Amino acid sequence: MAKPPILTPQAEDFPRWYQDVVAKAELADNGPARGTMIIRPYGYSLWERMQAEVDARIKLAGAENAYFPLFIPQSYLAREADHVEGFSPELAVVTHAGGKELEEPLVVRPTSETVIGEYMGKWVQSYRDLPLLLNQWANVVRWELRPRLFLRTTEFLWQEGHTAHATAEEGAAYTERILRDVYTDFMVEVLAIPVLGGRKTAAERFPGARNTLTVEAMTGDGKALQMGTSHDLGQNFATAFDITYLDDQGASQLCWTTSWGVTTRMVGGLVMVHGDDAGLVVPPRLASIQVVVLVVRDEGGAGDAADHLVAELQGAGVRVRLDGAVATSFGRRATDWELKGVPVRVEVGPRDLAEGNVTLVRRDTGEKVQATVGEVAARIPVLLEEVQASMLAAATASRDARTAQVTSIEDAVEAARTGFAKVPWEVVKGDGEQRLAQESVTVRCLQRPDGSLPHSEDEPDLVAYVARSY
């Protein structure tokens, strides 16, 4: 008799499937206040791995971690006109504290350009203090109209980098460096997500920025998901917060600043890009549990053999978990690990063991192979890298197959029903963006014909990627 599916099938209702995965893989729960999220241990372990990988790349790019306050005086936000206009509708404001009304309300940071700008202004005196490269890991709050676990929550976790530079060129170059060496490298190499890097149109730009760069992923249902952004803030915040320095001629100069961030949204992106009808699929380089050694039945020495394998794999540097909970049926446990997306499962049971074997199962393809007990520790690291590579290849092929090259707004709208449309920017430029918007389609980013980053949206022959988005 056919059992009902564990999850709503993707093809039936993708958003529902997503919610099912988040719940059944024990990633997160809704918090008690609207739009808030409780990240459960397994979900948090994925976020911790993301933090570790991103943080290492940020440090390689020369930035140092610091921490700035959650509360920002409301007047700070108002100092940059576009910034305050962009963020005012979604601010949470503290008006009362300590049992009385505050003289000046405090906003719960939606992002920290203002408070960090204020202190950059104090710290930067000389050209010798530049560049000033800061990052912080923090929570921020944005009162969003429509929350979705991980993708858009009222409070979310992120890193926000903030830098100050002596010249416009240096600042712009740094935003590109972060996009390439930190975000793209992490997402492609670790998350196995083939992101498109590009420039946002003026309409999609960060409030207060003169340029916003983005990395965009394609989800399993063909929509776009903005996975990270890197902003060239020009001198807007330097002007508002008086971030100036004396150059080597003794003349006072305004700094050029940047900001850039990635968030817990990446966890949602991971689910939506790689997940299938059996649940999450986590790429090995990210996985907090890369291998689960599962005791089928504790007979014929299976329990002891599993213990030894776990120790051996740990010794080989593999993040491994033992599942010896034989009171629960094999099928249930196999299903649960598949829901959580653990890349490789090692099944240790008396039947195989009698011949000196165990079974290795790949989560991404479901492929099962036999291995001798003695060769497991040597084969697993190789297998993990194979899984990693094939996940990236599969996601890339899937994205490319759903990206259509078109030359009209109408065809772009049609293509965006199932994926991305690549359309000449001159076709969209002007009122095209509005016409697309009427169909809930947006320009995700602009690229040069060779895929590199444009320095202006007025460059000739630019390509616009358009899609529906989350």
Add this chain to the structure above:
RNA sequence: CGGGGAGUGGCGCAGUGGUAGCGCACCUGCUUUGGGAGCAGGAGGUCGGGGGUUCAAAUCCCCCCUCCCCGACCA
């Protein structure tokens, strides 16, 4: 804020005036275990809140609140 829908054990639902039920999950025991185990026995709910009608309200009436989905906003 506009348009839809829903509030009943942890989750999913049934129940249109007469003692609050079902499936899954949970607890105990036994038998099981190579793809979501079976049987037996248990625990768990002031039916979103307030008011009203009635001998009697999850059910009818009034008011309020909340949540979900689609859109506008957005990492």
